[in-house]
Amino acid sequence: MDSEAACWLALNRLPALAQADLDALADGRTCPRDIIDAYGRCSGTGRRRRAAPDWRAVDADLGWLAVPGRYLLTLSMTDYPALLRQIADPPPVLFVQGEVESLSAAQLAVVGSRRATPCGVETAHRLSTELAGCGLVITSGLAHGIDAASHRGAIAVGGRTVAVAANGLDTVYPRNHRRLAEQVAENGALISEFPPTTAPLAHHFPRRNRLISGLSLGVVVVEAAQRSGSLITARLAGEQGREVFAVPGPIQSPVARGCHHLIRQGAKLVEQASDILEELIVDLPARLEKPVAYDNRKPLRTLDPAHKKVLESLAYRATSVDSVVERSGLTADTVCSILLALELRGLVVPVPGGAYCRATNRPRSD
Numbered sequence: 001m002d003s004e005a006a007c008w009l010a011l012n013r014l015p016a017l018a019q020a021d022l023d024a025l026a027d028g029r030t031c032p033r034d035i036i037d038a039y040g041r042c043s044g045t046g047r048r049r050r051a052a053p054d055w056r057a058v059d060a061d062l063g064w065l066a067v068p069g070r071y072l073l074t075l076s077m078t079d080y081p082a083l084l085r086q087i088a089d090p091p092p093v094l095f096v097q098g099e100v101e102s103l104s105a106a107q108l109a110v111v112g113s114r115r116a117t118p119c120g121v122e123t124a125h126r127l128s129t130e131l132a133g134c135g136l137v138i139t140s141g142l143a144h145g146i147d148a149a150s151h152r153g154a155i156a157v158g159g160r161t162v163a164v165a166a167n168g169l170d171t172v173y174p175r176n177h178r179r180l181a182e183q184v185a186e187n188g189a190l191i192s193e194f195p196p197t198t199a200p201l202a203h204h205f206p207r208r209n210r211l212i213s214g215l216s217l218g219v220v221v222v223e224a225a226q227r228s229g230s231l232i233t234a235r236l237a238g239e240q241g242r243e244v245f246a247v248p249g250p251i252q253s254p255v256a257r258g259c260h261h262l263i264r265q266g267a268k269l270v271e272q273a274s275d276i277l278e279e280l281i282v283d284l285p286a287r288l289e290k291p292v293a294y295d296n297r298k299p300l301r302t303l304d305p306a307h308k309k310v311l312e313s314l315a316y317r318a319t320s321v322d323s324v325v326e327r328s329g330l331t332a333d334t335v336c337s338i339l340l341a342l343e344l345r346g347l348v349v350p351v352p353g354g355a356y357c358r359a360t361n362r363p364r365s366d
Contacts, residue, residue: 007032008074009061010053012093012195025075025092032092057195064095064170064196069185071096079104087214087240091193095169098189102160107137108276109212109237110153111230112146112222113255120223120255123247124149125156127220130273132159133304134341136280137188139164139216141208142177146222146230151180155187157304162215165192166208167200209233210240217280218243220270224258231258234267243279245270274337277344306330310338311347311358318355 011032024030036053065072073080073094081103084090096103110128112120124146128138132154140147142163154161163184167173169192172181184190193211194204209232213219219237221244224230234244244267249256263269270276303311306328313319313327325335339356342348348356 004032005065005072005074006055006058006062007036008072008076008093009058009195010036010055012091012193013054013057013061028076031076057197060197061195069097070169071100073100073103081215083107083216084211084214087210089210090214091211093193095192095195096189097169097191098185098187099160100189102137102162102188103191103215105137105160106135106280107139107162107216108280109139109216109219109233110146110150110222111140111212111219111233112224113228113230113258114143114145114147115255116145116149116223117253117255120146120247120249121149124222125153127222127247127270127273127276128153128161129157129159130341131276132161133157133307134273134277135159135345137162139212141166141212141229142173142181142184142190144174144177148177148180150222151184155183158187160188162188163190164208164211164215165190165200166194166204168192168194168196168198170196173200205229206232210236213237213242214240216242218245218276220245220247220276221259221262221267222247223249223253223255224262225254226257226261228258231262234262243268245276245279247271272337274340277337277340280344306334307338307342310335311342314348314356314358318351318353318357320353320355324356 021030021035064070073096075085075090075092079100108131110124112124128150132138137160138150138154139162140150142148142151142165151161151163161184163181165173169190172178181190193207209229213233213236219234219242221230221234237244244262246259246262246267247270248259248263268275268279309328309330310324313324321332321335325332328335339348343350348358350356
C-alpha cells in the first residue's frame with residue numbers, strides 16, 4: 001500500500017470530518033494529505049491533539065489489507081460504487097473483503113426483522129432467489145432473520161450478494177454468522193466503512209443502514225416492527241431517491257406493522273419479484289454509470305426450467321406474448337413475469353406492439 005492509501009486511512013480515523021471537507025473529497029477538489037495538514041495547522045494544542053492521525057492504527061489497517069482478497073476503496077477511485085458516491089455523506093473509504101466488482105453491479109437491498117417469522121424468512125429467501133437469478137446483487141446487513149435469509153437466497157442460485165457491516169471486518173457480527181460471512185465473501189463482498197477492531201456499537205447501525213440503501217437501486221422491506229432499523233433504511237432510501245418496496249403481512253402480526261406503515265406512506269406493495277422488476281427496469285440503465293454486463297453467450301446454463309422454456313419459445317424476431325404462452329405451456333401471468341426477469345438480465349428485448357425477441361440479434365418485425 002502506498003502513502004496515499006495511508007493518508008486516506010488516517011483521514012478515516014479522524015474523530016470528525018467536516019461536511020465541506022467530505023464534499024471537496026468527493027468532488028476531487030482536495031486530497032487527504034491536504035486535509036490532514038490543514039488540521040495540523042489549527043491553532044490550540046487541544047484541537048491539534050484531537051485531530052492528529054493515529055498512525056499506529058493506520059499501520060494496523062494496512063496490515064489487515066495486506067491479506068489477499070481484501071481491498072481499500074476510496075472516493076478518488078473509479079471502482080468506488082457510483083450510486084454510493086451520489087449520497088449526501090459517502091464514506092471516504094470502504095474496506096472490502098471479496099469481489100470489488102459486485103459493488104458496481106445493480107444492487108437491490110432486502111432487509112427486515114431480526115425476529116422474523118418462518119413465513120417472512122421463506123418470503124425473503126424466495127424473493128432474493130428470484131431477483132438474484134435475474135442478475136441483481138442482493139444487499140443486506142448480515143443480521144439474523146430477514147438479512148440472513150436474503151443472503152442465503154442469492155447464494156442458493158449462484159447469485160451475488162453484499163453484506164454491509166456495522167463493525168470492522170476483522171470480526172463477524174453476529175458471531176454465529178461466521179460461515180455465512182465466508183459464503184458472502186465467496187459470492188460477492190463484505191464491506192464496511194469502519195476500520196478493523198471497530199466494535200458493532202448501537203450508533204453504528206444507522207450509519208450502516210445508509211450504505212445499504214445508498215448502494216442499491218431500491219430497498220425491499222420484508223417484516224418490520226413499527227420502530228426498527230429496517231424502517232430507518234427505508235426512510236434513508238427515500239431521502240436518497242431510491243425505490244422503496246414493502247411486503248404486506250397479517251394485520252395481527254407485530255412485524256407486519258412497519259411494512260403496512262410504509263405502504264400507507266407510498267411504498268410499492270410487493271407480492272412477487274415481478275412487482276419489483278417492473279419498477280427497476282425503467283430506472284436501471286439511467287441510474288448506473290457502469291451498466292451491468294451479462295454474459296449472453298451461454299445463458300441457458302444459468303436459467304431455471306421455466307425461464308429456459310420461455311427463452312426457447314422466443315425467436316430472434318418479434319414474437320407475441322400469446323405465441324410464447326402457447327409454445328411454453330405456461331400461464332400468461334407466469335410468462336409476463338418471466339419476460340420481465342429476462343429483460344432485466346439482458347436476454348430479451350421488448351419491441352413495438354407488446355412483443356419480445358431474443359437479445360443476441362437485432363430485433364426484426366414479422
